[in-house]
Amino acid sequence: MDSGPVRRGLWLLVLLAASFCQQAAAAPPAEPRAGELLQLLHKDCGACHGLSLKGGLGSPLTPQALAGKPADSLVATILNGRPGTPMPPWRPFLSEEEAQWLVQLLQQGGAR
Amino acid sequence: MAGSTFATGRRTLARLLAPLLCLALAGCASTPLRGTGDLGVVIERASGSVQIVDNSHAQSLARVQGLGDLSHASVVFSRDARYAYVFGRDGAISKVDLLAARLVKRVEQASNSIGGAISSDGRVIAAQNYSPGGVKLFDADNLQLLSSVSTAAFGGGESKVVGLADMPGNRFAFALYDSGEIWLLDASTPSAPKVQRFEHIGKQPYDGLASSDGRYFIAGLYGEDGLALFDSWHADAGVRRILAGYGRGRQALPVYKMPHLRGWSIAGDYAFLPAIGQHEVLVADNRSWAQVATVPVLGQPVFVMAEPGGRRVWVNFAFPDNDKVQVIDVPTRQVIKTLQPGRAILHMEFTPRGDAVWLSSRDDNKLLVIDTATLTVRRTLPALEPSGIFFSSRASRMGM
Known part of the structure; x- marks a missing residue:
């Protein structure tokens, strides 16, 4: 039984809906906070991931490197860190919405 | 082209003679003779430039541009202390003439690099790379590639190279972050270097150091409490x-900068090292x-640096405490002063005999020159998001 096309269609809908929700959730923070977050991203995340986010001791954060990774898990990594690696939890300095916005910027290549 | 401007008292003379000199001596150096022993290089990380500074008069002499991505750049000096080799994060090595304030040569040798070292005979520059991982050896005169040592050669994927330091006998020591090893590289025949491997030295070595007599190499470990020592x-x-x-089962605190x-x-008789976590x-x-x-300090230490005389040790910190610096008195092992000199203090460098220490404040776009006797600010100088400060006195020190 081939339900492929139907499934694919449904998936597309789900993905569209999900990306819509995510975009709605990740509205840019008001200035000057947005600017502060970008500074944090390049200067402090950049301490390990590179000023231009192409990687260092930490992995690269370019759109190519993050392609296909679920945004939710990237947001969780930012907020909670990754045990067993040097990635620390940034929750004391960022809200969930702010982390979502940064992930969206990174994945879309708008972080520069 | 490398831009440079010497701001000295020669201006008046230059104004009088400029038209004549331009015609007669175009391109000819009219700079008075000077040494390089009190010169230094300040990395301006975001603008891809370096400042050439004079630490006798605490002044900036020139800016050299066009060095690429200098985030996390580091510098070693030729042994005549005339040239600075700047290792950029983008994998480039730039050779800068301190006297002419000019970029002499720039080679792109990797896509992601972290630093380098110069051999004990001064003839070989070694660059340590993250991507692709490995070490490359270059002729110090012309930056021609002499050989490459892949850290993937022995299987298990290429490993990021950390802590590269020069050792006596034209050797270099470094650690491998991913595979937990220390390698000793003998570059006495730089076209065919020999590697001695030490495996299972500990989890996630993040950086290394050679003692100033070149006897020891120590790698700091992120993945466990302790350091790895090679004699x-x-x-x-x-x-x-x-x-x-050293953590003795205590909860590790987050580390926001290595x-x-x-x-x-x-x-003196002691080594002062940053704890992790x-x-x-x-x-x-x-x-x-x-x-x-152990000396309790206010945050995660980043640089722990002894004054050249060894009497005091200066400490700066990871985010979010990177606006502070603490000074430890060595005999009593107590913090005797906490300074708050500016936002994002990224680096500290002592003058050759330690009468002053220069600090870079990235987010306040300035350098501070602090008198180490009085712990007061002697002078501040403007700089564009400064990070590393490197004085040419490193030219004659091992492990620097």
Whole structure:
């Protein structure tokens, strides 16, 4: 039984809906906070991931490197860190919405 | 083209003679003779430039541009202390003439690099790379590639190279972050270097240092409490663990920036080393390497640097405490002063005999020159998001 096309269609809908929700959730923070977050991203995340986010001791954060990774898990990594690696939890300095916005910027290549 | 502007008292003379000189001596150097022993290089990370500074008069002499991505750049000096080799994060090595304030040569040798070292005979530059991982050796005169040492050569994927330091006998030591090894590279025949490997030295070495006599190489470990020590006088004995278990089961605190190690952390009879995940400086006896004390500090230490005389040790910190600097008195092992000199203090560099220390404040776009006797600010100088400060006195020091 081939339900492929139907499934694919449904998936597309789900993905569209999900990306819509995510975009709605990740509205840019008001200035000057947005600017502060970008500074944090390049200067402090950049301490390990590179000023231009192409990687260092930490992995690269370019759109190519993050392609296909679920945004939710990237947001969780930012907020909670990754045990067993040097990635620390940034929750004391960022809200969930702010982390979502940064992930969206990174994945879309708008972080520069 | 490398831009440069010498701001000196020669201006008046130059104004009078400029038209004549331009015609008669175009391109000819009319700069008075000077030495390079009190010169230095300040990395301006975001603008891809370096400032050439004079630490006798605490002034900036020139800016050299066009060096690429200098985030996390580091510098070594030719042994005549005339040239600075700047290792950029984008994998480029730039050779800068301190006297002419000019970029002499720039080679792109990797896509992601972290630093380098110069051999004991001054002829070979070694670059340590993250991507692709490995070490490359270059002729110090013309930056021609001499050989490459892949850290993937022995299987298990290429490993990021950390802590590259020069050792006597044209050797270099470094650690491998991913595979937990220390390698000793003999570059006495730089076109065919030999590698001696030490495996299982500990989890996630993040940086390394060579002692100033070139005998020891120490790798800091992120993945466990302790450091790995290699004694080059007894290479057959392998690598042993020192300061093991300094966290003693305490909850590790988050590390928002990795500490940096270099040979400056050894003061007199003691080595002062940053703990990882504890807000402490570890103090070890530098012969037995036994832990003798810990000094509590206000945050995660990044640089732990002894004054050249060894009497005091200066500490800066990871985010979010990177606006502060603490000064430790060595005999009493107490913090005697907490300074708040500016936002994002990324680096500290002592003048050759330690009468002053220069600090870079990235987010306040300035350099501070602090008198080490009075702990007061002598002068501030403007700089564009400064990070590393490197004085040419490093040219004659091992492990720098």
